[in-house]
Amino acid sequence: MKQLTDITTPFDDIAASKTLPGQDIDWLQQLREQARAQFQRQGLPSKKVEDWKYTSLWALSQEVFTHEAGASQLDEMRCSQTALLETAYRLVIVDGQFSAELSHIDGLETGLTVQPLSQAFSKTKSVLGQQVTLEKAGLNALNTMLMTEGAYIQVTANTKVSKPVELLVINTGETDKLATHLRHVIDIAENAELTLVEHYVSLADDSVGLTDVISEVNLAENARLNHFKLQHESLSHYHVATLAGKQASSSIWHTNNISLGAKLARNDIHSQLLGEQAHVTMDGLYLVAGKQHVDNHTRIDHAVPNTTSEEIYKGVLDGDSHAVFNGKVIVHKDAQKTDANQSNRNLLLSRTCEIDTKPEMEIYADDVKCGHGSTVGQLDEQQLFFLRARGMNETSARSLLTYAFAVEVLQRISDMPIRQALSNVIETRLPRGV
């Protein structure tokens, strides 16, 4: 049974009519068929589903999206200005299509593969579809039946990649109401290391579109992935994303998820700690104003003994914005010596913004160290007075404290160029005011 019955964009008809890449691959065709059957049964989730209680996809379901992008004129210079990092391997997707001209993925170092997914489906069998379930309420089925592009990234055993990889996903806004369905497959072998930035950006301030993306991550033993996501799209855009990974023993996954723009942004982030000594950090920051809506659902499964997780999500809300945080940490039976820490802190700058925060821990083991909490507050009066007593005017002092509250999330980033670049982007939204 469909949850939202009046879906104006006939996604399943599009799946039938469109020539999707990878049609010669049997397992992929089967997977798409399953996904299509599932989507026909389930549709988009309604607010009756617990996980979607605070986020309505009604407006999204009523848009008439197109799946055919017109040719876009984007030159190298504009693209470089848009990128977050200067020194990086760069895979560029413009309006849902891989751009070979704008990408910098020739001459990769040994041990690193970065390819557009449309050309690499055949290599992805061991990871693709393995980290997400089609039955989960959300867009997994939709994405799987329609995914056309994305990145395939593979790092072979013992390779420590010297430069970050930036996946730059640009909406030019030249095709009105364009929907893109992207899938990234990231496979890091034993003892390998990579820094990855997923960067979603719109060039037009008010373009309407949909970015539907799933990133699947597989971390082998002792693999390490520093994983950043910067979502900075138009304030009329829809962004629905899943980031899901499985982690073998001693692997480390640092995720840093920054949401700045979109009319509606939803992230489902999930790590399964499947081997001992595995660690995940899930940090995040959301800045919303006006009528923006952002929803972060995170989940960490401590499945075996001796795994650790740390999570800080912070939010700054202004105007009539609405933010949702739901963080689940599940410590499974026998996952003794789990060490898990989670917090969600929110700064409310207006009276009309709204936050629904729910940190949750389900603990089925007895010898664990777990802590969680959430706070919702205004700027600290003592700090404000202190800054004013040092000569800063009230507006500047408020801006500075707001900026400081936000960038604290970045202070755990050890890669200085990335930390700096992200701080700069945040400063464009929250001027420090001095």
Next chain:
Amino acid sequence: MLTIKNLHASVDGKEILRGIDLTVNPGEIHAIMGPNGAGKSTLSNVLAGREGYEITQGEVIYKGENLLELEPEERAQRGVFLAFQYPVEIPGVSNVYLLKAALNAVRKYQGLEEVDAMDFLTLVREKMKLVKMNEEFLHRNVNEGFSGGEKKRNEILQMAVLEPALAILDETDSGLDIDALRTVSEGVNALRAEDRSIVMITHYQRLLDHIVPDFVHVLSEGRIVKSGDKELAKELEKSGYSWIHDAPEGETA
């Protein structure tokens, strides 16, 4: 420099300052002592412009201006500096950023250009030497994770960089070890100048051995009940405050 006349202030209807009179001339150092809860920090906060106090009577004139009508930042820009009894931690703002922003705020008011980056570093390094602070502290967040003594030193560093005309030091000596007390005192003494006045709040005669005041006042229950020179502090050290209630109200030495 500063004239306080019959100042009354209350919090939530409770009168805490009950008629303060105090005149501070340029170049003078005044020490204010007095029992816990007497209203010393309240007086400093009122002078610095903290919200939440209702001024029911009296006036404060600073350099010819009605101080109480100015916003906290306007007072700071005109040279009023409060070293906090409990310095505030500001995660996410580095010390160097704060110092620069504070200095530029004062300079802007004075009609000067923003300080040049190199000149600023030279200045800050010199001032850090004065209070014997390691440069590492520049890049740490304001007071975050600082020890009690480090926080106090940090307040004096800010004062040294800003070079205020009127500095109010609220128990800057509390929590300092003996060496730190000497360092901080040397820092303050180095800032003594003919056109700079200092009001020091302290509980201990010890500080006054290092920074010798021109006047010592005893504040009790919201009033200055006794004033004298540095000898008064020595008497207090011996006899405490039990005499206050025996003495006729408002007596001055």
